[in-house]
Amino acid sequence: MKKACVIGYPISHSLSPVIHNYWLKKYGIEGSYEAVEVKPEELTDFLLNLKKNGYEGCNITVPHKEKAFEILKDLAGKNTSDNLPTEVAKMMGAINTVKVDDANNYTITNTDFIGFARNIISHQPEFDYPNSTPLILGAGGAAKAIAFALGAMHVQNVVLTNRTKDKAEELKKLMVEKLKFKEDRVIVIDWDLKEEVLPNINLLINTTSLGMKNQPPLDINISKIYPDSIVTDIVYNPLETKLLADAKAMGLKTIDGLGMLLHQAAPAFEGWFGVKPEVTTELRDAVLEKLKF
Numbered sequence: 001m002k003k004a005c006v007i008g009y010p011i012s013h014s015l016s017p018v019i020h021n022y023w024l025k026k027y028g029i030e031g032s033y034e035a036v037e038v039k040p041e042e043l044t045d046f047l048l049n050l051k052k053n054g055y056e057g058c059n060i061t062v063p064h065k066e067k068a069f070e071i072l073k074d075l076a077g078k079n080t081s082d083n084l085p086t087e088v089a090k091m092m093g094a095i096n097t098v099k100v101d102d103a104n105n106y107t108i109t110n111t112d113f114i115g116f117a118r119n120i121i122s123h124q125p126e127f128d129y130p131n132s133t134p135l136i137l138g139a140g141g142a143a144k145a146i147a148f149a150l151g152a153m154h155v156q157n158v159v160l161t162n163r164t165k166d167k168a169e170e171l172k173k174l175m176v177e178k179l180k181f182k183e184d185r186v187i188v189i190d191w192d193l194k195e196e197v198l199p200n201i202n203l204l205i206n207t208t209s210l211g212m213k214n215q216p217p218l219d220i221n222i223s224k225i226y227p228d229s230i231v232t233d234i235v236y237n238p239l240e241t242k243l244l245a246d247a248k249a250m251g252l253k254t255i256d257g258l259g260m261l262l263h264q265a266a267p268a269f270e271g272w273f274g275v276k277p278e279v280t281t282e283l284r285d286a287v288l289e290k291l292k293f
């Protein structure tokens with residue numbers, strides 16, 4: 001019986017067990033996926049003994065993503081695959097997925113970028129991504145993953161903005177140095193000027209926690225946005241954020257954040273359990289049911 005888990009501290013809010021156990025059942029795989037609380041001081045031991053404790057690997061969530069990368073980066077070395085690429089982990093300095101094979105070889109990655117890309121492509125397959133101009137709100141971990149996704153999707157022009165402008169400048173540096181974006185094609189603007197650029201962008205991406213349940217609202221008037229734009233939010237609780245509701249009311253294409261969560265889980269599941277799982281409406285409903293509590 002194959003076993004995997006998600007580790008964090010605290011861990012009770014993770015939706016990953018719902019997703020993976022849904023797939024295990026659906027594909028008739030004899031396996032298990034559980035949430036395990038791992039304290040910061042227990043992290044190294046836990047990660048280094050995954051196989052010994054019967055795990056194929058694990059997902060990693062807050063607050064362990066960066067520390068886990070530091071612990072495993074040399075051990076994982078050059079192990080990489082199309083499904084679980086290591087390059088993105090190195091670029092982000094943070095991981096959310098670990099796989100360990102029978103010979104105790106580690107593969108580490110961050111699947112958030114796959115989650116973002118597959119979610120938007122599956123909802124809007126006809127959109128001309130390479131020639132689009134996205135505006136990324138925020139410059140934290142999620143923004144880094146999304147920048148990686150945009151690079152992989154051959155997007156050339158990107159506008160960045162963040163409350164703390166230095167972090168947006170750092171993200172730009174990373175994009176130019178590590179992701180081959182052209183210096184003059186990545187523009188950083190002041191957080192206060194984000195509404196001004198809306199007529200010139202056509203893919204608006206909120207990567208901040210603003211608009212999430214129990215967080216402050218995202219204060220943005222999108223009335224000047226380019227008419228045929230896509231608006232997407234990584235926040236999925238509530239599923240329809242104010243940003244998405246505003247966009248919908250204007251007749252724009254909207255994509256909610258739940259799909260990113262579901263799609264980021266798929267490569268890990270495939271890596272551990274050997275079946276490429278499908279993201280379906282039924283899975284969405286199972287997760288939404290859990291979100292109500």
Ligand code: ATR
Binds near residue numbers: 138167208
């Ligand atoms: P994650 O890994 O989920 O991206 P993070 O790295 O903590 O989380 O990033 C959170 C993002 O939300 C950041 O861009 C943050 O802006 P700062 O870099 O200025 O902190 C943004 N954010 C959080 N609260 C915010 C607020 N009240 N106003 C504007 N931006 C906010």
